[in-house]
Amino acid sequence: MIYLEAIITLSAIGVGLTILLLIANKLFGNYGTCKVKVNDREPFEVEGGGKLLDALYDQKIFIPSACGGQGSCGFCKTCVIKGGGPLLPTEEPYLTEEEQKNGTRLACQVKIRNDIEIQVKAEYLNVKQFKATVGPCKMMTTDIREIHLKLTGGETIDFRPGQYVQVLVPNKKETVFRAYSIASVPSTKDEVELLVRLIPNGLGSTYLHSVKEGDEVTFTGPYGDFVLDESADSELVCVGGGVGMAPMRSLLRHVAATNPQKPCWLFFGARTTDQLLYEADFKAMAEKLPNIKICYALSEPEKCPDWKGATGFIHESVARELAENASANRQAFLCGPPKMLEAARKTLQQKGFKNENIFADEF
Ligand SMILES: Cc1cc2nc3c(=O)[nH]c(=O)nc-3n(C[C@H](O)[C@H](O)[C@H](O)COP(=O)(O)OP(=O)(O)OC[C@H]3O[C@@H](n4cnc5c(N)ncnc54)[C@H](O)[C@@H]3O)c2cc1C
Ligand code: FES
Structure with a gap:
């Protein structure tokens, strides 16, 4: 009997705390409409509370996010000029002292809580989202698959050798991207070729090992800093x-x-x-x-x-x-x-x- 009373009391406290948290989130987590200014563009408006990375994605500004926003790749570095709030412990390992001083942040960790002004690299504003149809695929080893993605709608992609794309992985909970290097040559502009190693239980690699010829795949790109010295003697x-x-x-x-x-x-x-x-x-x-x-x-x-x-x-x-x-x-x-x-x-x-x-x- 005493046990039953204790269980009921603890459950009641748990339910009470959850309700309080929900109310607090409603009251204090309501940031209203916030303005986001990117470079010298006209600011756009978003409902406060979301991640900067997602807000940029919705505006078709595709900055690199190889880990899909988990805060574990450090690729989504963005200069926040004002309104980013304090630096989070999750960001520190990825930022040098210099970057921390000049306002560099991880866009997947910054929540929009007020008007915010940021600077993104000009080249990211040229990154596009593409739809492609899966072409021929073949297993090159027991766990590496060669995949051809043929762009649809007459689209073409300009990239440098050594660059990569980010494939959108269908996922009910959130927008998930994974990075894959382009194996094809820049002169082939209407398709990209990827080589994907299957990681057991890996979201992106399992998806790309399961797609079949004719399926539709979405990706953004190109990304990557490597610039090949094209001179003949180097x-x-x-x-x-x-x-x-x-x-x-x-x-x-x-x-x-x-x-x-x-x-x-x-x-x-x-x-x-x-x-x-x-x-x-x-x-x-x-x-x-x-x-x-x-x-x-x-x-x-x-x-x-x-x-x-x-x-x-x-x-x-x-x-x-x-x-x-x-x-x-x-x-x-x-x-x-x-x-x-x-x-x-x-x-x-x-x-x-x-x-x-x-x-x-x-x-
Ligand atoms: C710039 C760039 C280019 C890339 N190009 C390619 C490419 O051309 N081909 C390619 O196959 N991959 C490439 N990758 C890696 C790719 O982006 C994914 O990280 C990889 O496919 C695993 O993602 P996943 O969603 O399948 O696994 P996740 O769901 O991210 O991970 C599932 C589990 O596997 C573990 N895990 C993740 N990666 C590995 C690994 N490599 N080995 C062992 N365990 C792991 C995780 O810790 C986790 O526990 C590239 C990454 C970067 C940053
Ligand atoms: S750290 Fe990987 S997307 Fe932000």
């Missing part, structure tokens, strides 16, 4: 593994088509032969274009007795094959798992690469 060194192949495939195919004299290296690391991607394609490219050199290396060659190529970690191949200080005029593009990139970066630095010429996309 060397391009690509190092990566897994789905890190996607942007490297775009870069090298673009160079082969537009600037075949440019010296290039592709270093691709995998554990075993079943994880190698496009080896035959790149071998054929290197045979035709002697300026393009390739090196595929296995870190577990004992499992592949027929393997005749390089062995060991891929940064060891870079150390072996790449000339020291050959030219000051060279760029490196690294893409793959964080540990692989860390080791590759160190090797490249030892080879005389300047930090500002090493670009890395970790995933």
